[in-house]
Amino acid sequence: MAIDMAVNGEARRSACDPLTPLINVLRDEFHLTGAKPVCREGFCGACTVLVDGAPTASCLTPVALVEGCDVVTIEGVSAGGRLNEVQAKLEQHDAVQCGMCFPGMVLTLTHFLERMPRPSREDVRAALTGNICRCTGYERIVEAALAVAGAHAEIRP
Numbered sequence: 143m144a145i146d147m148a149v150n151g152e153a154r155r156s157a158c159d160p161l162t163p164l165i166n167v168l169r170d171e172f173h174l175t176g177a178k179p180v181c182r183e184g185f186c187g188a189c190t191v192l193v194d195g196a197p198t199a200s201c202l203t204p205v206a207l208v209e210g211c212d213v214v215t216i217e218g219v220s221a222g223g224r225l226n227e228v229q230a231k232l233e234q235h236d237a238v239q240c241g242m243c244f245p246g247m248v249l250t251l252t253h254f255l256e257r258m259p260r261p262s263r264e265d266v267r268a269a270l271t272g273n274i275c276r277c278t279g280y281e282r283i284v285e286a287a288l289a290v291a292g293a294h295a296e297i298r299p
């Protein structure tokens with residue numbers, strides 16, 4: 143059985159068993175290794191991708207469920223090799239350590255800041271509850287997210 147989807151704007155077809163976790167298809171079949179299989183139990187957020195715009199744990203998502211969907215991975219957010227604004231602020235704030243959590247962190251924050259462009263510190267922390275970082279203590283990540291929001295506020299009257 144073939145399963146069709148768009149991945150980062152390109153039509154892709156998987157020939158995997160329909161119950162194969164999406165992360166396996168992305169990494170092993172499509173060679174998109176940005177999403178990280180850390181816990182494989184839906185707790186850590188390192189495998190997060192966007193499915194039809196919604197942050198989704200690709201470790202728990204059978205590939206059959208994304209038939210006909212738009213999937214965006216971390217490889218899809220930096221068009222032409224340019225960091226998106228969340229990635230750029232994370233880098234500027236020196237927020238990245240080992241980096242294992244960051245593909246999921248970036249996709250979660252990108253989605254969150256599109257929907258809540260001017261969040262409070264508490265809003266950012268709440269948005270990150272599904273993304274576990276074992277290295278950083280979160281403070282610089284939160285500062286980076288608030289800096290993205292600050293840039294939005296400067297642009298928008």
Ligand code: FES
Pocket residue numbers: 178179180181182183184185186187188189190199200201202
């Ligand atoms: S690897 Fe999917 S949530 Fe941890």
Ligand code: FES
Pocket residue numbers: 238239240241242243244274275276277278
């Ligand atoms: S930077 Fe290492 S887990 Fe977050």
